Amino acid sequence: MNPAQKHKESEYLEVFQEVTRLISSVHDPQQVMDLVVLKLPKLMAVDAATIRLLDKATDSFVLGAACGVSDTYLSRATIDSREVMEELMKGRPTAKKDVHIKCDHDSYSYVTREGVKSAMSLPILYKNEVTGILRLLTRDSRKFSEEEIGFAMSLAEQVGVAISNSRMFQELENQVRFLSELREISRLVNSTLDLEVILQTIVNKLPQTLGLKGCTIRLLHPATNRLELAAASGLSETYLKRGSISRESSLFKVLKGEPVAIFDASNDPRVEYHDEIRREGIKSILAVPIKNESEIIGVLRLLTDVPRSFSEAEINFAVTMAEEGGNAIEKARTYRKITLLFNQIEEHEQFLQTILDSLWLQVLVVDPNQRVVMVNRVFLETCGNKEEQILGQLYEDIVPWRHRDMADCPVSKALAEKKALAILDYLQGDDVNEARWYERHLTPIVSTEGNVSFVIEAVRDITDQKLLEQEKMERMKLEGVVEMAGTAAHQINSPLFAALGTAQLVRDDLVSKESIEDIDFIIKNIKTIADLTNKMTKVTGFESRQYVGNTNIVKLKSKKSS
Known part of the structure; x- marks a missing residue:
């Protein structure tokens, strides 16, 4: 190995150590990428560097970090030719010279305007899987040597490891932080x-x-x-x-x-x-x-x-x-x-209560367990109780018209037969003056399933009406008696007065004392009967007297003597 090669390898080793030291000093994936694209151009003697990461959702590479190129260039739709991208996806690096002349894809205008002339594209691998692309760009025509490509590939692998490690480290930190935040947000919501x-x-x-x-x-x-x-x-x-x-x-x-x-x-x-x-x-x-x-x-x-x-x-x-x-x-x-439903129910209940309170009947609503769930104002006023004392109580414990034998209770019958009932009740108290008459109407409310949900009972105390009817009957009977007495008196008076006149004529013709006494006795009895019939004829009149409300009763009276 000649001195020049040793010097080159020494430089590569220094660069490799520098990059390794830098990327191992940070744990944020974005910081790792920013650091790599910022430091590599100087260390590798290139003009620009970019990192794009694989987005598995769209099967495309998205920008992770860049240095030395414009936003316009980075925004181009096509990164490189199909052949280059296929090589990269196979984990193989590529290097091209004069890309501004030999550009065979639709990003030619971006490449020429940016002044890029040479490009080295390196797959970023982690566990033999492509996770991104590292690209080194020059604005001069440059042919990258095999040593440079191999060295850059080693750097790209280090970048891949660093990004993956920093991602894992950050994710562990994030998971701890997210768990705490999730607990806090969950508590709040x-x-x-x-x-x-x-x-x-x-x-x-x-x-x-x-x-x-x-x-x-x-x-x-x-x-x-x-x-x-x-x-x-x-x-x-x-x-x-x-x-x-x-x-x-x-x-x-x-x-x-x-x-x-x-x-x-x-x-x-x-x-x-x-x-x-x-x-x-x-x-x-x-x-x-x-x-x-x-x-x-x-x-x-x-x-x-x-x-x-x-x-x-x-x-x-x-x-x-x-x-x-x-x-x-x-x-x-x-x-x-639920709140809206309760409000609507409350509004409907208030509306229903207003209707019930406007009735002059006593009204109760009873559930299938025969507990009172609603009453109107008239019932409360009649019984002298408050609503909270009534609601929830058993029907038989609070109604004044209950029978001693509750087996015949109309509410039980309405629940069992699921039919409306109309009955007239006469309830005799311990005192004859405590006897009351009630007119009762019971209507069961049947659900769509055929079960009785409620029984509504409307009750009217008709005791006064019944007493008036009885008094009217008594008056009619009395009037009949009076009319009969008058008729009988008139019928008796005619022969009676004839008998009296005859007796008085006979007395005038009598000379015997005993006969005169007898006839006087007869005349006296006839006059007694006449006085009685006279009294009977005088009891034929009556006067009207107001009793209760619009009802009148009559009082019998006798004619005064003139």
């Missing part, structure tokens, strides 16, 4: 049932944890099944109002349950509104499904302002957080529905 608070907590905390520009949550509307923005942070109103994203192809995959990572958001065809994305300064996007158990209820999107290849730990954290958030969101939704 599960400490409330307020849907807005839960959503805003998630979109506020995730950017802090993952170092993001912003975060959005879109939920599927149950009626339209369309995604609607529910919460956001770190983004302008102009960007948020850019329009519907329902047609973005990335969302179709997310709504099938798979996360989607987009490195170059401003150019990736899986998202729309590229101009708005550029103006907002968004570089990379991670979209994950929000699930409630197996049901997808929305989409969580994480957005960065620097190019970022999301690690597996970051994706897993986002997925776990979305699932945790999904459960909390569904709980809050369920609570909101």
Whole structure:
């Protein structure tokens, strides 16, 4: 080996040691890539260096780091020819001279404007698997030697190991940090049932944890099944109002349950509104499904302002957080529905109670266990009890019209027969004055399954009405007696007065004292009968007197003598 070769190998060894030392001193994958592209051009005597990483989701290489070239050049669609890319995917390095002349793909204009004339492309390998591409570029026409290619390949392998190791180290750190953050965020979102608070907590905390520009949550509307923005942070109103994203192809995959990572958001065809994305300064996007158990209820999107290849730990954290958030969101939704239902029930109950209170009947609602679940104001006022003393009590313990033998209870009959009942009850108390009459109507409410849910009983105390009816009957009987007495008196008076006149004529013709005494006795008895019939004829009148309400009763009276 000649001195020149020894010197060259010594230089390579120094460069290799320097690169190894540099890349082993940091643990952040992005720092490793930035360090490599910054240091290699000087160490390898080239003008520029780029690193692109393989995005398995799209089977394409996305920019990881670059130095010495413009953004316009980096944004080109085609990295190199198909033949070169095939060689790289097989793990083989390639080196080309005069690429500005021999460029055989659609990036010719970018290459010539950038002034690139030579390029060495090296696969970044880890465990014999291609994970990225390292490219070294010169602006002079240069043919790379086999030694340079071999040495650069060794460096690329070191870069691959360094990136993988730093990724693993960072992922371990992230997993510990994510576990702590997940516990904290879970505690926050599960400490409330307020849907807005839960959503805003998630979109506020995730950017802090993952170092993001912003975060959005879109939920599927149950009626339209369309995604609607529910919460956001770190983004302008102009960007948020850019329009519907329902047609973005990335969302179709997310709504099938798979996360989607987009490195170059401003150019990736899986998202729309590229101009708005550029103006907002968004570089990379991670979209994950929000699930409630197996049901997808929305989409969580994480957005960065620097190019970022999301690690597996970051994706897993986002997925776990979305699932945790999904459960909390569904709980809050369920609570909101229950609260709304209770409010509606309360409104309906108040409406029903108002209707019941407006009735002049006593109304009770009884459940299948014969416990009172609702009463109206009239019942409470009649019984002299408060609502809290009545509700939940057994029917037989609180109603005043209960029978001594509850086996014949109409409520039990309505529950058993599932038919409406109308009955008239006469309940005799210990005192005759305690007897009451009740008109009762019982209506069972039957569910769609055929079971009685409630029995509604409407009761009217008709005791006063019954007493009036009895008094009316008594009055009618009395009137009949009075009419009969008057008729009988008139019928008796005619022959009686004839007999009296005849007796008085006969007395005038008598001379015997004994006969006169006999006839006087007869005349006296006839006059006694006449006085009696006279009294009977005088009891034929009556006067009307008000009794209760609009009801009148009569009082019999006698005619005064003139």
